[in-house]
Amino acid sequence: MASTPVALSGAERQRRLELRELLNAKYVFIDRTWDAVFWITAIFIVAGAADITKLLFAGDWDFWTDWKDPQWWPVVTAFATIIIPSALQYIQWVAWRFPTGATYTCCCLFLATWIGRFFQWHVAESYPMNFVWPISTVPAGIILDWILMKTRSFILTSLIGGGAWAILVWAFNYIPLAPYLQPAQFMHHVLTVSDVQGIAYIRSQTPEYLRHIERGALRSFLGETQYVSLLFGGTLAAVGYWVGQFIGRYLAVWPIRRYIKTL
Amino acid sequence: MRRWLLSGILTLLVTCFSVAQAFAHGEAADEPFLKDLTVAFYNVHVSPTSITVGQPVTITGSLKILETWPYTLDPPVTAYITPVVPGPVFALVDREVNGQPAFGSITVERGGTYDFKMVMRGRNPGRWHVHPGIAIQGTGTLIGPGEWVTVSPSDTPFKLNVMLLNGTTVDLEHFGGGFVWWWSFAGFIVGLVWMIYWTVPKRTVTRLAVTSQLGANDDAPDIGLITREDHKWMNVLAAITILMLVGGWAWMAAKYPVRLPQQTDRFAPTLDTSSYHLAEVRPVGSPNNATFDEKTNTLTISLDVKNTGTQPIMLKQYSMAMATFVNGSQQELAEAGPHDFVGSLQVEPPDPIPAGQTRRVVLKMASPIFDEERLIPLHDPQQLIAGLLAVRDNVGREERVTVKSVLVPTEFQAQYLP
Numbered sequence: 001m002a003s004t005p006v007a008l009s010g011a012e013r014q015r016r017l018e019l020r021e022l023l024n025a026k027y028v029f030i031d032r033t034w035d036a037v038f039w040i041t042a043i044f045i046v047a048g049a050a051d052i053t054k055l056l057f058a059g060d061w062d063f064w065t066d067w068k069d070p071q072w073w074p075v076v077t078a079f080a081t082i083i084i085p086s087a088l089q090y091i092q093w094v095a096w097r098f099p100t101g102a103t104y105t106c107c108c109l110f111l112a113t114w115i116g117r118f119f120q121w122h123v124a125e126s127y128p129m130n131f132v133w134p135i136s137t138v139p140a141g142i143i144l145d146w147i148l149m150k151t152r153s154f155i156l157t158s159l160i161g162g163g164a165w166a167i168l169v170w171a172f173n174y175i176p177l178a179p180y181l182q183p184a185q186f187m188h189h190v191l192t193v194s195d196v197q198g199i200a201y202i203r204s205q206t207p208e209y210l211r212h213i214e215r216g217a218l219r220s221f222l223g224e225t226q227y228v229s230l231l232f233g234g235t236l237a238a239v240g241y242w243v244g245q246f247i248g249r250y251l252a253v254w255p256i257r258r259y260i261k262t263l
Numbered sequence: 264m265r266r267w268l269l270s271g272i273l274t275l276l277v278t279c280f281s282v283a284q285a286f287a288h289g290e291a292a293d294e295p296f297l298k299d300l301t302v303a304f305y306n307v308h309v310s311p312t313s314i315t316v317g318q319p320v321t322i323t324g325s326l327k328i329l330e331t332w333p334y335t336l337d338p339p340v341t342a343y344i345t346p347v348v349p350g351p352v353f354a355l356v357d358r359e360v361n362g363q364p365a366f367g368s369i370t371v372e373r374g375g376t377y378d379f380k381m382v383m384r385g386r387n388p389g390r391w392h393v394h395p396g397i398a399i400q401g402t403g404t405l406i407g408p409g410e411w412v413t414v415s416p417s418d419t420p421f422k423l424n425v426m427l428l429n430g431t432t433v434d435l436e437h438f439g440g441g442f443v444w445w446w447s448f449a450g451f452i453v454g455l456v457w458m459i460y461w462t463v464p465k466r467t468v469t470r471l472a473v474t475s476q477l478g479a480n481d482d483a484p485d486i487g488l489i490t491r492e493d494h495k496w497m498n499v500l501a502a503i504t505i506l507m508l509v510g511g512w513a514w515m516a517a518k519y520p521v522r523l524p525q526q527t528d529r530f531a532p533t534l535d536t537s538s539y540h541l542a543e544v545r546p547v548g549s550p551n552n553a554t555f556d557e558k559t560n561t562l563t564i565s566l567d568v569k570n571t572g573t574q575p576i577m578l579k580q581y582s583m584a585m586a587t588f589v590n591g592s593q594q595e596l597a598e599a600g601p602h603d604f605v606g607s608l609q610v611e612p613p614d615p616i617p618a619g620q621t622r623r624v625v626l627k628m629a630s631p632i633f634d635e636e637r638l639i640p641l642h643d644p645q646q647l648i649a650g651l652l653a654v655r656d657n658v659g660r661e662e663r664v665t666v667k668s669v670l671v672p673t674e675f676q677a678q679y680l681p
Contacts, residue, residue, distance in 0.1 A: 019483070023488070031466050034468055035462065066525055097470060098462075125351070126387055130437065130443060133440070133443045136451065139450045142501060149482070153480055175515045188366075189526065191526045200351075200423060204345055204346070204398075209343055211525070
C-alpha cells in the first residue's frame with residue numbers, strides 16, 4: 001500500500017511541499033526529449049545486457065523446446081533472467097521511484113529475443129520458430145515490480161519476488177510448452193513432441209547427451225520433479241536478485257555518481 | 264575525414280557482399296591426433312546424391328572407436344552418432360546403430376565397432392555437404408567422410424508429420440507456433456501497458472531531483488511520486504497478469520491432459536564379435552614406423568603382418584579418420600566411400616601373405632587429403648597416427664586391425680635420421 005507519512009514536523013512538512021512543487025516543475029527543453037531519448041536508447045543496452053546474462057547462465061535452456069525440462073529449466077532460467085531486471089529495478093526505483101525496472105527489462109528482452117530468434121535462427125538458420133521460441137519473462141517482471149511497489153523494500157522483494165519469479169517464469173512458459181510435451185511415436189519409441197523436434201532438426205554440435213534430462217535423484221520426491229526444482233529455482237532467483245542489485249548499485253550507479261561529483 | 268568515411272563504407276560493402284558461403288564443418292582446424300587416434304570411419308555411403316525437398320537421403324557406414332584413444336582425452340563413454348550438415352537443411356527421421364533403433368545417445372567403448380544408418384529428408388533446397396559424425400562426450404564431434412547432396416525445390420512445401428499417441432498427426436514445421444507467439448505477445452502487451460502508464464504521463468527529470476532527497480523506501484504519496492491512483496491501476500494490471508496465468512493454465516490442463524517429461528535412453532549397442540582372427544600387425548622401424556613427405560603428400564607405413572588364419576590374406580584398405588585408401592581396382596575405390604575421401608593404397612610386396620607366414624610390408628598412400636584435412640601430425644606433442652588395416656582372405660572374410668605408428672616427417676631425416 002502507499003505509505004502515508006505521519007506526525008511530520010512543520011519543517012519536514014514544508015520540505016515535502018517544496019519537493020511536491022519541484023516534482024511538478026516544468027523544464028521545457030529537456031523534459032520530454034530526455035525521457036524519449038532515455039527510454040528508447042536504453043532498450044538496446046538493457047536488452048543486450050539481459051540477453052547476454054541469460055545466454056551466459058541459461059544458454060540452451062532457453063533455446064530449444066527439448067531443453068525446457070522439468071528439472072533444470074526452472075532452476076537455471078530463473079536465476080539467469082532475474083539478474084538484470086533486479087539491477088534495473090534498483091536504478092529506476094531509486095532514481096525515479098518507478099516500479100518499472102523489471103517490466104522494462106523484460107519487455108526489452110522480449111523484443112530482442114523474438115527479433116533475434118526470428119532473423120538469426122529461423123531466417124538465417126532455418127530452424128522452425130516453434131522449436132526455438134524464447135521464453136517470456138514479462139509477467140514475472142510485472143509481479144516483481146508490483147511486489148517492490150507494495151513492499152518498498154529490496155529485501156522483501158528478493159525474498160517474496162525471488163520465489164514468485166521462479167514460479168511465474170516457469171508457469172507462464174509451461175503453458176505454450178504443453179503441446180510439445182504430448183507423447184508421440186518416433187524411431188520405435190514413445191517420445192515427447194519436443195524430443196522429436198530435437199532429433200529431427202539436426203544440431204550437429206549440440207548432441208543429445210548435453211541435455212541434463214532427469215539426472216540426479218529428484219525422482220524420490222514422488223515424481224514431482226518440477227516442484228522441487230521450483231523451490232531451488234526460487235532460492236537461486238533470490239540470490240540472482242542480489243547479484244543484480246550489486247550490478248545496479250556498484251557497477252551502474254556508483255561510478256556515475258563518482259563521475260558527476262568530480263565534474 | 265570524408266575520404267576515411269568513404270573508405271570505411273566501401274570496405275564494409277565489399278566485406279558484406281564478397282563473402283562466400285562456408286561449407287566446411289571446421290574439422291580441418293582440429294589437431295591431427297584428435298582425428299587419427301580416436302575414430303576411424305569406413306564404408307560410408309550417402310545416397311542418393313540428388314533429391315527434391317521431402318525425399319529421403321540415407322547415410323550408412325561404420326566407425327570404430329580405436330584402441331589407440333589418446334590419454335589426453337576423456338575416455339569414450341557416451342556418444343551421439345549424427346549427420347553433420349549445415350544446420351537443419353535436412354530433417355533426420357530414422358537412425359539405427361548396429362541394427363538397433365537409436366533416437367538418442369549411446370554408450371561406447373574402446374575397440375567397439377558401430378555400424379550406423381541414418382535417414383534424412385531434404386528440407387531446404389541447395390547443395391549441401393553431408394557427413395556422418397560421432398559426438399563423444401568430453402571430446403566433441405568427430406566427422407567422417409562427406410558427400411555433396413543436391414536438394415531441388417519441390418512444388419509442395421516441406422512437412423514433417425509426426426503421429427501423436429492419441430492418433431493425431433501433426434506437422435512439426437508449424438505445430439503450436441502460432442499459440443506460442445500470441446500467448447507471449449499477450450503477456451508483452453500487459454507489460455507494455457504497465458510501462459506506458461509510468462513513462463508517458465510521468466517525467467523522469469524532476470523525479471530524480473525529488474528522490475535524491477528521500478530515503479529509498481519512501482514512495483512519497485503526499486509528494487506525488489507513487490499515488491493511490493498508481494496503486495489502483497497497478498493492482499489491476501497485476502490481477503490481469505495472474506488471471507491470464509490461471510486461465511491459461513486451466514485451458515492448457517484441459518486441452519493437453521497428457522504431458523510427458525522429455526524422454527531419454529542410453530544403451531550399449533550389441534557389438535559384433537568375430538569368431539575368426541586373420542592377422543596380427545606390428546609396426547616396424549625405429550624410431551619411425553611411418554614417414555610423411557609434405558612435398559608429395561605421401562604417407563608411408565612399415566609393418567610386419569602375420570597371417571594367423573588358414574587362408575592367404577590380402578591387405579585391402581587402410582582407413583584413417585575420415586579417409587580410406589584402397590588396394591584394388593577403380594571400382595573398388597568407387598565403392599569404398601565418398602570420392603573426395605578415398606585414395607589409392609600401394610602395398611609392397613603386393614602378393615597375398617600365405618597362412619602362417621609373417622611378411623614385412625610397406626603401405627604407401629599419396630593424397631591431398633592429408634594436407635586438406637590436416638591429418639598428419641608434423642610438429643605435434645603426439646607424433647602418432649593410427650588407422651584400421653583391412654585384411655581379407657580368399658573366402659571373403661574380412662578383419663580390420665588397428666595399427667598405431669610413430670610418424671616422423673621426411674623433412675626431419677636429413678637432420679636427425681640416417
